[in-house]
Amino acid sequence: MATHAGGLTAVVEVPADAPAVAVRGLVRAYGEDRVLDDLDLELGAGEFVAILGRSGSGKSTLLRALAGLDHGVAGTGEVRVPDQVSVVFQDSRLLPWARVLDNVVLGLGGARRAARDAGRAALAEVGLAGRELAWPNELSGGEQQRVSLARSLVRSPQLLLADEPFGALDALTRIRMHTLLRDLYARHRPAVLLVTHDVDEAIVLADRVVVLDRGRIAVERRIDLGGARDAADPRFAAIRTELLDALGVDRKDVTA
Ligand SMILES: Nc1ncnc2c1ncn2[C@@H]1O[C@H](COP(=O)(O)OP(=O)(O)OP(=O)(O)O)[C@@H](O)[C@H]1O
Secondary structure (H helix, E strand, C coil): CEEEECCEEEECCCCCCCCCEEEEEEEEEECCEEEEEEEEEEECCCCEEEEEECCCCCHHHHHHHHHCCCCCCEEEEEEEECCCEEEECCCCCCCCCCCHHHHHHCCCCCCHHHHHHHHHHHHHHCCCCCCCCCCHHHCCHHHHHHHHHHHHHCCCCCEEEEECCCCCCCHHHHHHHHHHHHHHHHHHCCEEEEECCCHHHHHHHCCEEEEEECCEEEEEEECCCCCCCCCCCHHHHHHHHHHHHHCCCCHHHHHC
């Protein structure tokens, strides 16, 4: 398990029943502006948490702190994450000069053949069997995000960090990706932290939704709807209303 504290990373012994993620007293600031303001957050092993919040509330800053990608940013506090962390961004960040399979396995340790077999299996899991030798620009946006998920999957992450991974996709593709992510999650059970602007996406996917406001947790909501989640379910609608209220969205704006 790795600990990022004030930009430093140290390896510490952690008990087996410890949470997958522990954030304590996290502060991140740009100049005088505190973007994360004494934030505490825990994720259990295999727990799926979605982060909602208005633009600028600190969602991506939190995710970057967990990914250890915020060196050089002023701050204090403690971040504990597992050893195996994968990150998926809104753009797939595939290397244009590498074929799909090479993108998936690039940087993977171990024997080359075993890595490529694992890469093929991961691509099959995301529905891209047979596209191993395609170039990224031959794939649709949704397919590119599938490759990005395969690239994460092949590393067997204990924690998956996803920053608006479906934000650039059309509505139908997005729904398909929700189903895919739910299936992958059910099979592999990493802890997941998903940053999203989409309230329904958060309710469909997460065990718990956290609403950030100016770098603090404004609301936490457990999603107790079981496995199959239907947006037409009145309980779904009630949670949506609650979260939109927490985000300060006027319901007239949503239904208009
Ligand atoms: N490199 C930077 N330098 C200065 N300010 C920054 C920097 N990165 C982020 N900020 C500021 O920190 C605040 C939080 O940014 P962050 O990207 O975490 O918000 P967010 O909730 O993810 O927003 P969005 O939903 O628009 O992506 C914003 O006000 C932003 O302008």
